[in-house]
Amino acid sequence: MVELDGFVYGSIKAVEVGERREAMGRRHSVAYRVEWIRRSPGYNPQPYEQLTSWYRKAGHDDDARRVLLAQQRHRRSTLHPAARAWGHLLDVTVGYGYRPWLAGVWLLALTLLGTLSFGAHSPNPVQRGQGAPFQPLVHTLGLLIPIGGLGQRAAWYWSNVSLQWLAYLLIAFGWVLTTAVIAGVTRTLQLAGDS
Template sequence: MEITGDEIRRQLLDADALDPSGLRLTGATIAGQLDLSDVVAKRPLVLRDCVALQPVVLDRAQFTLLDLSGLVAPSVSAERVNIEHDLRMSGAVLTSADEVALTLRGSKFGGSVYLDEGFSAVGAVVLNSAKIGGVLFCQGARLRHSGSALQGVDLHVGDAIFLSHGFDAEGGERHGAVRLRGARIDGQLILRAGRFSSPEVALDLRHVKIGKDLLMPLSGIDGAVQLEGLVYEGLPRDATVDEWLSLLSTRTPYYSTQPWVQLAAAHSAAGHERDVRRIRVAAQRDLRRRGQLSRWGRAWHLIRGVTVGHGYRPGLALVWLAGVLAVSIGVVLVSGAVRCSAVEQVGYALNVATPLVKVDAARCTVAPSAGGQFVLASTWVLQILAWAFATLFVAGFTGLVRRNA
C-alpha cells in the first residue's frame, strides 16, 4: 500500500471524518514527505511498520497518541511536540545521513516514550529539555553517532529511565555517548545490562538528580564517566564499593570532590561507617594525585595521609608513636653510653621520648663521650616526633568523633 504524506495530513486535519480510534496504517509506504508541522490532531496517529522515503517532520504538532512502531525513515524531527499520552517508536529504524536521527527537543509527553525493542538510530537521538510524564524505555535500543548518541540535557522524566537490557550506545570524541547533563529523574535510572562506549567520555551524568535508585553496573561502561553534581537516593546498586573507588579514582576525567561526598553520604546513611572511612581516604588520595595542590600542600597532604589517614585512621599515629619509642630504646641500649641496668635503660629511653608517660630512671647517667652526645641528640629528635604523633592522634581522634556525632 502506498499513501502520500499530504494525504495523511489531510485526513488528520479532517478529524470529524475519522474513526474515534484515529488514523491507522500498517505496512504502508509513504510517498513524498510526511510534514505534520503545527497540526493539531484530535485523533491518534498510528503508522506501524511503515516506510517513509523522506524525513518525517512533526515539529510543534499536537497528538493524543503517536505510534510509529517499526517505522523505517531517514529521520524524524518532532521538536516541541505535545503528546497527551504515549509516543511509541519500538523497533523503528532511522538511518540519518545528517547529524540528527530523532529530535524530541522541548517536547512534552503526558505518558511514556518507547524507544525500545530493536529501535535503531544512526545519528543522534536528542531529548534535550523534553518532559516525559511517565517512563523513558530504551531497552534493546542501538544508537550510533560521531558525537553524543543519546542527548538528554535538562531532560525531565516523571518516572524512570531504562537504558538497560541490550541498550547499546556508541559515541564519538566530542561528548559522552550518553549525555544526560542536568536531567531530572523522579524515579530510577537503570543502566543494568546496558553498554556505553566512547573513545573519551562514555557516560555524562553531570548535575543529574535521581529521585530514587541508581542501578549502574560498571562492566558495561567502556570509557570515562562524568559524575560531578550527580545526586541519588540510597546506595548505588549493581557495583561494589571497590568498583566505585576505582571508577572515581581512575575513570573520571579529573578530580571532583562532590562524587566522593555523595558516595560517602549514601553509605553513611546506610550505617556503613567502615566503607565511609575507606571512601574518604580514597578521596584524599585522589585529591593528592589529581587535585589542585601546591608542592608544599601536596607534601603536607602526604604526611597527613601516612600518619593519620587524613584524620580517618588516627590509630596510625599510635603505630608511628610506638615506632619512635622502639627506636629510642634501641638507641639507648645499643649505644652503651647510658650507665645503669638494662631495665633502667629502657625506662630512661621511655622517659626522654614519651610525652605522656614517665618511668623512674633516676639512676641512669649519660657518659660524657661522643656516644653520649649522640644519645642526647637522638632523644631530642625522637621526643619531638613523639609529641607530634601524640598530637596527631588526639587531633585525628577528636575530629573523627566530631564527624560521627
C-alpha cells in the first residue's frame, strides 16, 4: 500500500535512450506510475492530476491522456452499478473522450452490418409508388443518425422480425453512440479549457 495524497513530481527521469526506446520506456513508465497510484487505498484524484500535469508540462500529451483514462477507470470502480455501467459504455465507445476515434470504429462496423443485412433482403414500402427507392446504406445511416432519418426510415418497413429488431437496435446504438460522443467531446473541451 502506498499513500500518495499531496505527492508532487519535481522531475521524472528517462531510463532508456534512443527515440524508439524512449517512447517505449515512457509508455512503460506511465503504466508503472499508474500502477503505483492504484496501490493507494481507495480512489484519490490528486495523484492522477499531479502526474497528468507533469506530463503536460513536459509536452507528453499522449501520456497525460493515458493517465486520465486510467483515472476514469479507477474512479468508475467507486461508483454505484448504474454509473459503473455507463462508465463501461463510455470507455468502450469513446474511451471517456480520450479515444473518440472508437466511436467511428463502432459506427463503421454497425454501418457495414446494417448495409449487408438490409441489402440481402427486400423491405416493404409503407406506401406503394411513393418515396425514394430503397438504398441499404442510406437506410442504415438513417437509422444510426438520431435526427433526420435521411428519408428512408419512414418509407420502408420489414416483415422479417430479425431485420426489424436489427433496425431497432441500430436506432438505439445510434442514440447511445451520439450521447457518448457528445459526452466525450464535452470532457475533451473541458480538459482543453483547464490546461
